[in-house]
Every structure is written in structure tokens, then in C-alpha cells.
Amino acid sequence: ATGFNGWGMAHGVVAAQLNTDLICGRKNEFADLYAPTRFKPVTSAPQLLKTGFSTAKHFIGDRLSHGDKKAVEKLKAGDACVLTIDGIRLALYRGKDGELHALSATCTHMGCIVNWNPAEESWDCPCHGSRFAADGTVIHGPAVKDLEKKEL
Numbered sequence: 007a008t009g010f011n012g013w014g015m016a017h018g019v020v021a022a023q024l025n026t027d028l029i030c031g032r033k034n035e036f037a038d039l040y041a042p043t044r045f046k047p048v049t050s051a052p053q054l055l056k057t058g059f060s061t062a063k064h065f066i067g068d069r070l071s072h073g074d075k076k077a078v079e080k081l082k083a084g085d086a087c088v089l090t091i092d093g094i095r096l097a098l099y100r101g102k103d104g105e106l107h108a109l110s111a112t113c114t115h116m117g118c119i120v121n122w123n124p125a126e127e128s129w130d131c132p133c134h135g136s137r138f139a140a141d142g143t144v145i146h147g148p149a150v151k152d153l154e155k156k157e158l
Contacts, residue, residue, distance in 0.1 A: 020036055081098065081100040085100055086098060096110070097153060109142040115148050136148055
């Protein structure tokens with residue numbers, strides 16, 4: 007049982023109960039919901055294509071946008087942006103102390119470009135859900151390596 011997209015604590019318990027019931031030959035009320043055969047290619051294709059298109063859009067589109075270099079000067083304490091400077095995609099964050107921090111904006115999981123999440127004050131990957139703290143340390147996988155620190 008894998009692929010619970012951040013819901014492993016809840017769904018992992020249900021999966022364990024379901025697997026135990028299947029092994030013991032008992033009925034389980036969640037068997038249909040978690041059945042591997044619940045995927046129906048014809049009815050599931052639109053959502054599958056939508057998800058695939060969204061990932062591709064971020065993977066390619068985020069690399070084409072360069073951002074406004076003047077945005078660096080406008081960053082207030084606690085603000086962040088993603089820019090391309092000298093051909094390098096950077097995730098820039100101005101700390102509460104006013105210091106500017108630069109990281110690689112490329113997610114260490116599969117290479118998508120991270121976005122700033124102001125509500126959580128984190129760098130979030132739109133492709134597979136990895137999250138990084140403002141300083142680039144991994145908060146939530148699937149990424150296991152921190153964002154690389156860069157010099158300005």
C-alpha cells in the first residue's frame with residue numbers, strides 16, 4: 007500500500023486493516039474503495055490526462071518564465087520570488103532579519119521549479135508535492151535532498 011500523497015497515517019491504517027482482512031478471508035467495508043481494479047481507463051482518462059498536462063505545464067512553463075529582476079529590490083522581510091539570474095533559476099527569500107537568501111529553484115526530486123507558499127512560508131513543488139523550508143531544507147517528500155544554496 008503506497009502513494010497516499012501525504013495521507014499515509016490515515017490511509018496506511020485502513021490499508022493495513024484491509025490487507026489483514028483480505029488475508030484472513032473477512033469482508034471489509036473499504037475493499038471496493040481501495041480495490042486495485044477501481045481504475046477504469048475510459049472514465050479515469052480525463053483526470054489522468056489533466057494531471058499529466060498540469061505536471062508538464064509546470065515542468066516546461068516554469069522554465070520559460072524569467073521573472074522581474076527588479077523584484078529582488080522590492081522584496082520585503084518575509085517575501086520571496088523565483089527569478090532567472092545569469093541563466094540560473096533561483097528561489098530568493100528575504101528573511102525576517104532583512105537578509106536575502108538564494109537557493110536553487112529546482113526541486114531535488116524530479117527537477118520541477120518550486121513556488122513560494124506565503125501562507126506556510128515554504129517552497130512547494132507543484133509537480134509532486136515536495137515542500138521545503140525557507141532555508142531550503144526538506145519539510146515533506148518525496149524529495150529527500152535540500153534545495154542547493156546559491157551565492158548571489
